Amino acid sequence: MQLRFGQLLSRFAPLSDHDVDEILEEQKATRQLFGDTAISLGMAQPEHVWGAWIDQVQASRIEIDLVKVGIDTQALSMLPKELLQAHEFIPVRQVAGLLVVAVSQPLDEHALAKLAAAVHRKIVIVYAQPGQVRTALDRYFAKSASEPVAA
Numbered sequence: 764m765q766l767r768f769g770q771l772l773s774r775f776a777p778l779s780d781h782d783v784d785e786i787l788e789e790q791k792a793t794r795q796l797f798g799d800t801a802i803s804l805g806m807a808q809p810e811h812v813w814g815a816w817i818d819q820v821q822a823s824r825i826e827i828d829l830v831k832v833g834i835d836t837q838a839l840s841m842l843p844k845e846l847l848q849a850h851e852f853i854p855v856r857q858v859a860g861l862l863v864v865a866v867s868q869p870l871d872e873h874a875l876a877k878l879a880a881a882v883h884r885k886i887v888i889v890y891a892q893p894g895q896v897r898t899a900l901d902r903y904f905a906k907s908a909s910e911p912v913a914a
Contacts, residue, residue: 768797771818775811782806813859817887829855829865829895834903838862842881844904850874853899861885867893 769783778786778801790800798812819825838854841862847853852866852874862884870878870888878886 771815775814776807820887824890826890829891829899834899848900851896853896861887863887865889865891867896
C-alpha cells in the first residue's frame with residue numbers, strides 16, 4: 764500500500780494528525796499541492812517536502828513524460844555523454860542537491876555505481892518510455908559532438 768504524502772512528510776517534519784487535517788483543509792481552499800500548503804502554513808520546510816517526494820518516487824515506479832517535463836541542460840551537462848548513451852539514462856533536473864535521472868528500465872548495480880561516481884549528489888531515479896529516453900539522448904547529443912547541444 765502506498766503511503767499518502769502527508770504520511771511521508773510526517774517522517775521529515777513533526778506533523779501531528781491534527782496538522783495533516785489542517786493542511787488538507789487549507790489545501791481544499793487553495794488548491795495547492797500538499798507540500799506547498801504545508802510550507803505556506805509554516806509546518807514544513809522545502810527540504811522536508813523534497814525528502815517526502817523522494818520517498819514517494821522511490822516507493823513506486825513513477826513514469827514521467829520527458830516531453831512535458833523537459834530536460835534541464837545544466838543537469839544534462841553534469842554527466843559525460845558516453846556514460847549516458849552507454850546506459851540509456853538522462854538527467855532531467857538538479858534541485859536542492861539532488862539529481863533526477865530518467866531511465867527506461869531499472870539500472871543494474873554496475874550502472875548505478877558509475878552514475879554515483881560521476882556526481883556527488885543524491886540520485887533520484889524516475890522512469891520514462893524507452894523511446895523518449897533514446898529520442899532525448901539523440902536530440903541533445905550530436906553524433907560527432909562531445910558536448911551537449913542546445914535544444
